[in-house]
Amino acid sequence: MRRSRWAGALALAGAVTALGAGPAQAQGYRYWSFWDGAGGTWAYATQGPATLRPADGAVAGFRFTVSAESSAVDRPRAAADFGKLCSGTPQKSGTKRVGVVVDFGSAADAPDGERPPRERTACARVPEDASAGEALAAVAKPLRYDAQGLLCGVAGYPETGCAEQVSGSGTSEPKASGKPSAGADGDGGPSAGLLGGGAAVVVLGAAAVWQARRHRG
Known part of the structure; x- marks a missing residue:
């Protein structure tokens, strides 16, 4: 049971990571x-x-x-x-x-x-x-x-x-919501790839919390 919950969390994280990476490749x-x-x-x-x-x-x-x-x-x-x-x-x-x-x-x-x-x-x-x-x-x-x-x-x-x-x-x-990341002080130039990466990190964290709560339950 524990193994299946981990598999579900990782599958969700992987799917969202792919979604987050998509716009960085298609948009600039x-x-x-x-x-x-x-x-x-x-x-x-x-x-x-x-x-x-x-x-x-x-x-x-x-x-x-x-x-x-x-x-x-x-x-x-x-x-x-x-x-x-x-x-x-x-x-x-x-x-x-x-x-x-x-x-x-x-x-x-x-x-x-x-x-x-x-x-x-x-x-x-x-x-x-x-x-x-x-x-x-x-x-x-x-x-x-x-x-x-x-x-x-x-x-x-x-x-x-x-x-x-x-x-x-x-x-x-x-x-997109908020300004794209632009380097050390904000005026060097945007880096759109960081947008998708940041979103993926946030959802990876959410997946981990979800898994932990299911485990406690």
């Missing part, structure tokens, strides 16, 4: 991803642009994209080459230079009725304590953020919207 989010170009190689940033404070010689990349997992996000297409980006910007006391790459993404990732601008690269000269977001603002205004500090628009693109959920067909849908 349209958003601005943030990249750290340290060492000349793009890596998905572990902090958001509002808190990351790059040193002189750093490169910050921003790519508009549609993705369900941070591990599968398209990188900026321009190289993270500080020497090329800032070759004409000499050092100056009290400031730092940050190479900035803004990749507006592909037409396939653009919201309905909008067309991505051409890629933009620049060298931002900013105060020594400036964040990556401030470096971006120095070369790609206007920026648009939502109430939670999530980067929604760069240089006016896109005109509206912020981290909309996108179905497999590429059409926008209303956001």
Whole structure:
């Protein structure tokens, strides 16, 4: 009897885990991803642009994209080459230079009725304590953020919207309840896969409680 109750609990947990994983595979989010170009190689940033404070010689990349997992996000297409980006910007006391790459993404990732601008690269000269977001603002205004500090628009693109959920067909849908997880401080970019995983963990816990109560009964 005990074995059958355990089997029932595990079957329920497995079914819900599969349900939770489904949306992560079929749906993504349209958003601005943030990249750290340290060492000349793009890596998905572990902090958001509002808190990351790059040193002189750093490169910050921003790519508009549609993705369900941070591990599968398209990188900026321009190289993270500080020497090329800032070759004409000499050092100056009290400031730092940050190479900035803004990749507006592909037409396939653009919201309905909008067309991505051409890629933009620049060298931002900013105060020594400036964040990556401030470096971006120095070369790609206007920026648009939502109430939670999530980067929604760069240089006016896109005109509206912020981290909309996108179905497999590429059409926008209303956001799921709550904001998708976005990294350390909430403005690095959503990770839709965490939504399904979180739901599965909650139901796994519920299945365990159900089994324990049946056992006591």
